[in-house]
Amino acid sequence: MKSSKTTTKNKRKIWQMPWGFPESITIVCGIVVVGSMLQLLLRGGFNFYLLAAPVNYYIGGGLILTCIGLSLLKKNRFIKWFSGIPFSISLIMAFLLLSLIMGLTPQLTGEQTNTGTIFSQLGFDQMTHSWAFVLIYLTMLLALGVLIAQRLQNFKWKDYTFHAYHIGIWLVLFSTGLGHADMERYIMHVPEGETEWRVYDASKNVKELPIAIQLNDFDMETYPPQLTIIDRHSGAPQPKAKPDFYSIDSENSSGMLNGWQLKLEKYIHQAIRNSDSTYREMPMPGATPAAHISMYNPSTGVKHSGWVCGGNQAQLYMTLPLTEHLSVVMSQAEPKRFRSDVILYTPNGTPKKAIIEVNKPAQVNNWMVYQYGYNNQAGQLSKYSSMELVYDPWKTAVYIGFGLIALGTIAMIWNGKQIKHKYTNDKQPLEI
Structure with missing residues (x-):
């Protein structure tokens, strides 16, 4: 009974130092709530263009000095928590959650305005400009910067993986955020x-x-164009429910279009008119695809043949009439x-x-x-x-950041393989 009382008495209460995950999650949620309130009160998100040069240089220098200054207080309990694992993981989860919402939500451009819904008023359709996102981003930048500065004070070459990976992430966040206003x-x-x-x-x-x-x-x-049969009055491809199209292909010179058998007699990708009803090959500006085809209707025995051309601004199009209501036409060539x-x-x-x-x-x-x-x-x-x-004058810094992230990732994989190899070689076989 006495042991139970002692355990209850020694159990850490929330908000009692050192802080852990409960306090970290609560504070991160509070940052998001404060950001959402700012979004509603200011009726809009953060204007990154206020950070245009040289303002972003001053703010960037202030951030770096702040991180260095806070890192010197490494014995302070609050700084230990601020740069510790529970708060870092909570920030990352909030950042990923906001990024997931951004990925699942159609984002508005700068010329578009919010739709008036509460979802839009909170800035979720312009996530990177929302105050919640900006505050989480700024807090991540500070927390990660303090951690890096603390580790650099006790620099060891064996920690190169940590330094490369974390400095790379910090540099990408720093450059993309502060450099956004300078992008044109x-x-x-x-x-x-x-x-x-x-x-x-x-x-x-x-x-x-x-x-x-x-x-x-x-x-x-351009790609070779397509052939189809259309209604001569409405211009609708036939049949209406599911139109048939034939993609011109020299290896497959036959096909079916709305019950008609099609045979490709000749195809010229760059053609000009040779007469009112014929074409010849001529690679030159203004040339257009043209095809000589034969059409046969098995049910009626009717046959037709002639040239079909989609035309362009330099040449008129040409169709092949089949009946009083139907004609074969060629589509415009796709780039x-x-x-x-x-x-x-x-x-x-x-x-x-x-x-x-x-x-x-x-x-x-x-x-x-x-x-x-x-x-x-x-x-x-x-x-x-x-x-x-x-x-984008900041893109070089972003590229360096991604390079460091890649280097750190490769180093982590390599070190993991080395540790596994050493463990395998040192492991003693079991005696049976």
């Missing part, structure tokens, strides 16, 4: 054969950039690949030649130039190419 993004339309350096900003005002693009040539490759041959100019650099394609951008200084689009109606005849220009 524009769409530039460059006419073929000309040089452009002007764009429109978010307010639709003309802005001159310190980078210019000269478009030497815009080139596009397979499009690229821009450009020269990039900067004030203090030499001109840089580049071929820009989708997922193959060009980089000059802190600018990334992406292939964005073209005149969709003109297709291959587009007289301009659209480029997306992204300016």
Whole structure:
């Protein structure tokens, strides 16, 4: 009986130091609640553009000094808890939960406004700008920074895995958050054969950039088009319930379209009109796909043959009439690949030649130039190419952070294998 009383008496109460998971979870939930209240009271999320340079440099320097200063108080119980495992895990779980909500919720762009629902008013549809997310992010940055500063005070080379991984994470969080305000993004339309350096900003005002693009040539490759039968009056593909389409393929020159047997006699991917009803191959601007086909209806015995062409801005389309109500038509060729041959100019650099394609951008200084689009109606005849220009002076720090994370991860895997190998070799066989 006395032992039971002693156990009850020695049991740690909540909010009694040292704090553990109950206190950590409570405080993290409190941070989220405070962030949500700020979101409702201020009627909007945090404006990261208030941190544009040089403000972010001052704040970044203040964060680093704060982390170093707090790390010197390593004997303080509060600092031990602040940089300890229970609080870190609680912060990570809150961060992951908010990120999961962000991934499952359609996010609004800067030009869109909230829908008026409580879910939207709390900022969940603009999660990275919500006060709850920002406060959790800032607290993670401080807690992780204090932990790193404490470990660096007693630096040991054998802890390189810890330092690489944690410094990498901190550097990515630090750079992406504070560097967001310095990022610029524009769409530039460059006419073929000309040089452009002007764009429109978010307010639709003309802005001159310190980078210019000269478009030497815009080139596009397309997939072979499709054939289908349509109603000549409504233009609807047949049959209406489930339209039939034939993808032009030289290895499979036959198919069925709405009960008609189709045979591909000849296909020219780059063709021009040879007469009112014929085509010939001519690789040149304005050329368009054309196919000579034969159509046969087994139920009626009717046969038709002729050329079909989808047309473009340079050439008229051509159809093959089958009946009073039906015709065979060719769809517009879908783009397979499009690229821009450009020269990039900067004030203090030499001109840089580049071929820009989708997922193959060009980089000059802190600018990334992406292939964005073209005149969709003109297709291959587009007289301009659209480029997306992204300016991010913090991207080098982000790349270094990811490099350190990768190095730390590889080191953890390697060290784990070494420990397992040592354990296997040192393990004594069982005696039977």
